[in-house]
Amino acid sequence: MNRCLLFLALAAALPLASTPLAAQSSTFRFVELAPLAGDVSSAAFSVNHNGQVAGYSANADGRRTAVIWTIPASGSSTTPSCTLPHLGGGFSEAYSINDHGDVVGLAATATGEPHACLWNRHGVAADLHTLFTSPHAVALAVNNVQDIVGYRLGPNFQPQALVIRNGILENWPTTSMQRATAIDQLRNVVGNGQNSSLNLAYSARSTRAATLPTLTGFPNAEVAAINLLGEKAGTLTSEDASQAVLWKGDRIAPTSLGTLGGKFSRSMGMNQFYSIVGTAQLSDNAQVAANITTNSTGITTATQPPVFNDLDRAFWWNAGRMFNLNILTTLPAQWTLQAATAVNDFNDIVGYATASGNIRGFALIPSRKPSLALRAYASRIGASYPHGVPAEFWLCANIKPTDIRVVVDDVEVSRHSSIPYPISITGMSPGYHTLVIRVTAGTSEVKWTGNFTVLEPPPSNIASSLTLLQSTSQKTESAKSPATTGTSTGFLSRMETWYLQALSLSRPPASGVPMPPPAAAEPETTALPPPSPDSALQP
Structure with missing residues (x-):
């Protein structure tokens, strides 16, 4: 896969010691994501780094309306801050929101057909079916450069991956990936498909997809999320069990995340700092809250509603351990967190719960901030860039910074405070260049030193x-x-x-200049377990 973790030795990230949080009620602050006035249920599927959450609100008849919540600085409940318009029909659902406030999902037309929809940061709806002719489609994820993935159904209702990059619809074959579920900031796509009788998970940079490996006894796979390092979160299934898993590479056997004592677990989202969220079952003999109805219907997608029962619990996996989120926060009476669908790099987690027989969205906010930690990623092969082509990096932090300074060869080239932050460096001469990033968050500061290479100008005839x-x-x-x-x-x-x-x-190093040794971050930092990137709802 043509992706590289930036700077240090061209391969290694900033050292990050991830320490699991103690299982105590003060770990997270609970916030109810309440439905619209007159509605009875809600669900959340995506959270960005500005505290905006995308999902839906539904009335007693099941009619859903795409909404955005803004997580409050205090308090335990909030109503939608924005209602997203339909496409002339009676329902809509929002599945993903990027850091600019762009939202994707589906919306019904006047004829009742579900169309893939993009709502821009101003809340204006765009019907993505202007790019193709399929009667049914859903957009599941959008990244910060407004690339969109999902799936559409052909004339014979065969699913086909929906991938829109640089505003252009790409023609993906139906023989491999059929449903694209997530796309990272470097435009790498993951998704699912079928081959013979098996469900397979795929990873791809272009329209040629690689099949992700499985584990013995679990031949079926699905992938839900990807981070900038190329790690993927997903699920392996057998005839009578499932395992949430983490893929650390396209050819590396996945790591099982385990369960909460039962036979089933499922990954739904991840972030840049080794945190994964999802749903898992308790053991069969575990004590269950009396208010939960067995086999109550959960969240539906565009095609098929999964069914949840009284043993399902939202989980958070961090530092090699799976936590039941219900014991990491103080919940109102009659509430059970059933699924965590997304987590951002600041550890904000969203999902849905059962509350007095209804489905309700929730957000969990860390009660204390971790030590500042950074990760940076290069967008091109190695850390080498053609002459005249901007060097492009993505910087991620586990808490919201107040100041970011980028210095190249002792000259400040950028100053900002947004995370994830794209850094584009232009006009550099061929050779090695020193890169220093200073990030401040409150009273904490991290200095990170690395380097990149600009290649000599290519010949005219490539x-x-x-x-x-x-x-x-x-x-x-x-x-x-x-x-x-x-x-x-x-x-x-x-x-x-x-x-x-x-x-x-x-090509050897220019002018015989040796590669500078890797430089460590100053000071070394440790971080509390973080959350995961945009996670898409899977049909």
């Missing part, structure tokens, strides 16, 4: 140069014959990507 470089490269992949034309892979064309690979493999 194709000829590529052929020459490939003939001298020792790498097997360089012997392949690249296409002379190709579709965009997000940042570079296929030809440019091959050129970069070959050049970085075969």
Whole structure:
């Protein structure tokens, strides 16, 4: 996968010691995400880094309206701060919100057809079906550069991955990924499909998807979320059990996250700091609150409503341990948290619960802040960039910063306070460049030092140069014959990507300058367990 963790030794992230929180009621502050006036239920599916939550509110007849809540600084309940318009029909649902306030989901037309919908940060609805002709579609996730993924149904109702990058609908084959469930800031896509009798999970940079491995006894897989490191959260299933899992690579066997004592668990979201959320069952003989109705209907999607029972509990996995969120906060009477659907890098968790027989959305806010920790990611191969092409990085922090300063070669090039923060550095001469990032959060400050490389200007005839470089490269992949034309892979064309690979493999350091040694963060920081990125609801 063409992704790289930035800076230090071109591969390693800022050291992060993740310490699990004690299982006590003060770990999180509970906030009810109440429905609209007159409605009886609600559910939350996504939370951004500005405290905005996307989901729906529903009336007694089940009619749903896409809404946004804003998590309050204090208090235990809040109503929707924004109602998102329909497309002329009677229902809508919001599944994902980015840090700019753009929301995606589905909305009904005047004829009752569910269409994939984008609501921009001003609340204006756009019918994504202007890009294709399928009668039914749903958008499940949107990243910070407004790339959108989901799925659509063809004339024979066969699902096909819906992927819109750079505003262009991509034609994905139905033979692999059929439902795209998540996309990261580097435009890497994950999703699910079927092959023969098995359900498979896929990961892809372009329209060619790699099948994610499974574990013995659990042949079926689904993936729900991806972070910038390329880690994915999902679920493996057998005939009578399921396991929430973490994939740390496309070819590495997944790690089972376990359960809460029962036979079933399911991942639904993750963040940049090794936190995963979802739903899991208690053991069969566990004591169950008397107010929960067995096999009560849970949240429905565009196609199929999953069913939840009295043993389902929202979980939070961190530092190798799965926690039952119901014991990490103080809940009102008659409330049980059933599923955590998303978690951001600040550890804000959202999901849905049962409350006196109704489904209700919730948010959990950490009661204390962790030590400041950073992660940064490069958007291109290695940490090398073609001359004239901006060096592009994404910076993530586990608490909201008050100041971010980016210094290249002792010159401040950027100052900001938004997280996740895209850093674009232009006009650099060929060679190695020193990069320093200073992040302040309250009284805490972290200084991070690394480097990146700008390659010498490429020859005018890239194709000829590529052929020459490939003939001298020792790498097997360089012997392949690249296409002379190709579709965009997000940042570079296929030809440019091959050129970069070959050049970085075969060219020695410019002017014999050795690679600077990795630099450690000053001071070293530890962080409390964080939450997960945008998680998509899966059909």
